[in-house]
Amino acid sequence: MATLAMTTLDPQSRAARRGWSDLTIRNAFIIPTIVFLIVFNIFPLLYSLGYSFTDFRASTNAPANFVGLANYRALLNDPFIWSNFAITAKYVIVSVTGQVVVGFGVAMLLNRTIPFKGLITTLLLLPMMLSMAVVGLFWKLLYDPSFGIINYALGLGRFEWLSDPDMALYAVAITDIWMWSPFVMLLSLAGLSAVPKHLYEAAAIDRAGTFYTFFRITLPLVAPILMIAIIFRTMEAFKTFDLAFILTSQPNAELISIRLYKMAFQEWQTGMSSALAYIMLIMVVGITNIYVKYLNKVKER
Amino acid sequence: MAAVKTSSEVALNRMAVVAVLVITIIFLAPIYWITATAFKPRNLATTIPPTVVFEPEISPFVKLFLRRSQLREQPTAEEYAEAPWWERLVFDGGEKIVRDGQGNVQLSGYPSRFMNSLIVAISSTVLAVGMGTLTAYGFSRFKVAGEQDWLFFILSTRMLPPVVVAIPMFLMYRWFGLNDTHLGLIILYTAFNLSFSVWLMKGFIDEIPKEYEEAALVDGYTRMEAFFKIVLPEAATGIAATAVFCFLIAWNEYAFALIMTRRDAQTAPPFIPSQVGSGLPDWTVIAAGTFLFLIPVAIFTFLLRNHLLRGMSFGAIRK
Numbered sequence: 001m002a003t004l005a006m007t008t009l010d011p012q013s014r015a016a017r018r019g020w021s022d023l024t025i026r027n028a029f030i031i032p033t034i035v036f037l038i039v040f041n042i043f044p045l046l047y048s049l050g051y052s053f054t055d056f057r058a059s060t061n062a063p064a065n066f067v068g069l070a071n072y073r074a075l076l077n078d079p080f081i082w083s084n085f086a087i088t089a090k091y092v093i094v095s096v097t098g099q100v101v102v103g104f105g106v107a108m109l110l111n112r113t114i115p116f117k118g119l120i121t122t123l124l125l126l127p128m129m130l131s132m133a134v135v136g137l138f139w140k141l142l143y144d145p146s147f148g149i150i151n152y153a154l155g156l157g158r159f160e161w162l163s164d165p166d167m168a169l170y171a172v173a174i175t176d177i178w179m180w181s182p183f184v185m186l187l188s189l190a191g192l193s194a195v196p197k198h199l200y201e202a203a204a205i206d207r208a209g210t211f212y213t214f215f216r217i218t219l220p221l222v223a224p225i226l227m228i229a230i231i232f233r234t235m236e237a238f239k240t241f242d243l244a245f246i247l248t249s250q251p252n253a254e255l256i257s258i259r260l261y262k263m264a265f266q267e268w269q270t271g272m273s274s275a276l277a278y279i280m281l282i283m284v285v286g287i288t289n290i291y292v293k294y295l296n297k298v299k300e301r
Numbered sequence: 302m303a304a305v306k307t308s309s310e311v312a313l314n315r316m317a318v319v320a321v322l323v324i325t326i327i328f329l330a331p332i333y334w335i336t337a338t339a340f341k342p343r344n345l346a347t348t349i350p351p352t353v354v355f356e357p358e359i360s361p362f363v364k365l366f367l368r369r370s371q372l373r374e375q376p377t378a379e380e381y382a383e384a385p386w387w388e389r390l391v392f393d394g395g396e397k398i399v400r401d402g403q404g405n406v407q408l409s410g411y412p413s414r415f416m417n418s419l420i421v422a423i424s425s426t427v428l429a430v431g432m433g434t435l436t437a438y439g440f441s442r443f444k445v446a447g448e449q450d451w452l453f454f455i456l457s458t459r460m461l462p463p464v465v466v467a468i469p470m471f472l473m474y475r476w477f478g479l480n481d482t483h484l485g486l487i488i489l490y491t492a493f494n495l496s497f498s499v500w501l502m503k504g505f506i507d508e509i510p511k512e513y514e515e516a517a518l519v520d521g522y523t524r525m526e527a528f529f530k531i532v533l534p535e536a537a538t539g540i541a542a543t544a545v546f547c548f549l550i551a552w553n554e555y556a557f558a559l560i561m562t563r564r565d566a567q568t569a570p571p572f573i574p575s576q577v578g579s580g581l582p583d584w585t586v587i588a589a590g591t592f593l594f595l596i597p598v599a600i601f602t603f604l605l606r607n608h609l610l611r612g613m614s615f616g617a618i619r620k
Contacts, residue, residue: 019523019524019525020523020524020525022443022524023443025439025443025524025525025528026443026445028435029435029436029438029439030435030436030439030440030445030451032432032435032436033432033433033435033455033495033499034436034451034454034455036432036491036492036495037454037455037458037492037495037496040470040488040489041458041461041466041492042458043469043473044466044469044470044473045461045465045466045469047469047472047473048465048468048472051468051469051472058471058472058475106321106324109317109320109321109324110321112314112317112318113314114317114318115318118606120321120325121606122602122603122606123325123328123329124324124325124328125602125606125609126328126329126332126598126599126602127328127331127332129549129598129599129601129602130553130595130598131552131553131554131555131570131594131598132553132555133553133555133570133573133574134553134569134570134573134574134591134594134595136574137573137574137577137587137591138331138588138591139331140577141334141335141584141587141588142331142334144347146347146349147346147347147348147349147351149330149334149351152349152350152351178328178331182328235460238462239462239463239464241463241464241556242555242556242570246574257462257464260464260465261464261467261556261560264464264467264468264471265467265471265560270468270472273468274468274469277462277464277465277468278465280462280464280465281461281462281465284460284461284462285460288460
């Protein structure tokens, strides 16, 4: 009784100093973030959607004229833009395939009893923590035809990695594979460690071969998480800008985002480049959707 | 499987160990090579066959920080003797240090770009993690109508290719006079990292039992006190991990920095490559700049190694 009386009379009691209500706190915590993201993500998108229907050039003060779908029509009829998309597709396929093969392969090796496994895994993660621009820069040194360490190590003489039109894109892809295989490895390791050990034991009792075990047990169980790695890497590879931009200026290695950058910030075709940005955006959303559908299918199995 | 070890299995395992070692060496070789180049005298940086054994020098770092020009005439013996050690290093490299009218040493662009990188990365990290933590708490503890949709909206802001957003952002920034300012980049990187920070922090806060706060409320704490005194300390490791991720992303960003900055607020990622230029670049100096830029990343990678998986696969693994 005494304590109860004390509490109700105490000015420091809970009722007297409840402070903000839960509702106020919730709104104060959430609304700024939502507003911030709308202002800096959604608003710019709508803004550039508007510009994509005009002939606006940010380099002049001339007012923007409405041109309807002319930008989109011009872009979709431009064979050069399509070649940029084709280059990008080639790049995505080469680099993502490379990353999956290398990353998953290393994960399979690391899934055995390897001494210093933790240290080795951490060291292998280092490339993906670096800046793509800076990585591009030091690979330029490694690829140098006259004094690069790569040509020396492989005995290639004066092989032109970055200025050979047919090789440049693969050179960029090799660097990308070096940088991002560790990401695939990291996710694969997580997937592999989640495969129940008793399945392997059962397979061993049944005298199942290595191939059978791999294709019937390991791969299906790792597939969902591997698929996630592929989705992430495909989206990122499609967006690649820094690495290719710094490594080479070969037209055969001009990815769509480099084309977009040049169109917007070197040729100052703001309206036209906004339209290209939208075409790219629709493609990213489309690709992501296809993948997510496939992912759900893999998960159901 | 491990019960019976046949000799072929032992051999297989030994091969795997060797393969892992070889792969690790191949993966680390480029980073080692840039580090080695940063400590070489200029004439050994571009030799064939490559110089592997050399006496490490710090002259690339001295040159990195000071503005230099080509030596037109050799310094006299007296000048050379009077010059401090770092100036002699530059003389030896065939260059001299640029001084202003009062004889003050002029710094190169690198220190200020490095500072810009620090200012922008740290500020945007503090903002993104601060706002992200509050928002994550809001979503974790209170009822929000359409919570899943809001969370998906927050995540979706990260799916856009940066170059796509860059065009309207550039126009908006020009309108507000935010181009080439620290504030402009800080806002951009905060927007960039916020979604990531909300999702990561929500995972961490969800794992703190609600009972902790309820007990605190019963003890007479207000909600805010409970949040600051109970939840935040419990979430400290999560906050640290999220902060490091946000820092790395802001620290490494290139495309926006290239488009939105010219001189005053330019960060190191667009600056270092611009120093290659045409002609004969001094690769030792560029390597030194790169090496310094990589140090924070390397340190954080080691501090963060146990949180990496979670951060990298955020949202995807959780479901």
